[in-house]
Amino acid sequence: MLHENLSDCSGKFSFRQVDVFSSRPLKGNPLAVVLEADGFPEQKMGAFANWMNLSETSFLLRPINPQADYRVRIFTPSGELPFAGHPTLGSCHAWLTSTAPPEGRDIVQECGAGLVRIRRDSGRLAFAGPPLIRTGAVEEDVLARIKLGLGVSDADIVAAQWVDNGPGWLALLLKSHTTALALKPDFAMIAGIRVGIVVPVQAGDTDFEVRAFSAAGFEDPVTGSLNAGIAQWLIKSGIAPSSYTARQGTVLGREGTVYVTQDGNDIWIGGHVVTCIEGQLSLEE
Template structure:
């Protein structure tokens, strides 16, 4: 069997930045074990497999794998796959008016709007399939400090305290008082997994950013998915809308800001997080970002 694949760099407009993604096309003949093996071979934070949709009115069905496990939802595979499919299947429509790509993921149907922006870079935006939900368990600051090689005094800023949120995948969110602390942080092999529990990772963030136009600078250390640090984490960004709402209490209306991630890894990434607040409650969350294709090839099985 020979399958086509592409790799893209996601949440960036230039190659060799952002978060790399492998997209395997025409994957209907593959079973779960083979998909997992291929994802382990690519050894990227995620590999996405494109299948025929269950409902023919939709564009495609996606299955998303890390090197160790399948995920029901992830942001950078959604953005990258939507941009690739729009480019391959409707290039003229994309150039003229943009394209809506409807993706069936394990979490549910996700509709992505794909457009060329003013600079001709391609951007995709989707509404998160679930609103952020606060987790039942959040490690205390002392435990997080030990697990991340920091002092407890470096955890927290303003009204921000450690929290857990999920918009389909749960993360522990750790606010840090400075970018120096963010740059110095790293998971302690002896304690990190135990402190994280079932969370997919620790999402560290600070309001001290590299780019003046960013609102937050972040790092994500993964837990139990076969990678170490992730250059850009769209599912965590979707959940971060819950963090922003809990600790910033934004007014009713539409809000949008940029999260920068991956700078410490030499893979700068920019995630556009949007939210809508109605009557003091979070009513909708969107995630947007660019992607650029890097290579195409054949996968022989």
């Protein structure tokens, strides 16, 4: 019961609210993090995430897998996700600020999708993108629905591809940056589908602009899982170089920056994380 009353949940927990994919507070994607949440009643996690009403709330737990440094459970206001990108970086940042971090090796996060490696690089954090669980061309009926919902035509689209690494993303590569920024989705038309938009940009250090339209009817400010899926698609197909920078959140007044780097078989998705709120969460009666 995700919307159950919280009043019978007792206890105090360390709490962080962090901003992910930005070095400037309030310009990235916020994440609520409950630390040392093993005592947090499982049936209340979804209720708390619903009350926070952020795109995701994460709970840090002791790992089950001995190879992991910590375990995370990730909730939207309406359900649990096996993996998500900005909660991965934000959770790792919160964990690092609350413990003695390991030296000389990657950090290993355990989540519903398995083990995810995270590394520190030039003041940023980066995760190794998980493998795609669904790829290939988007079905014609699905694509037709998306074109109607976004108000685009075949002439606007270079390619469409499933880029699902857990949350269920598909992506459209558009021709025009102007068209991409002008999109005003009919969320009722695309309900239940997570749609990502990517378009080349030639502006300073930015190579691509990304937009993310959730299945729940809102635009996500900056999206690690979508960028990871897009990167695997674009780099493998030769559309993007092995390292590039993507911008996301422009239409929402955000300044999200995602750093993409291929290293061997891995594609790393990186960004800055800053802590905006730090304190204690009390759910005592």
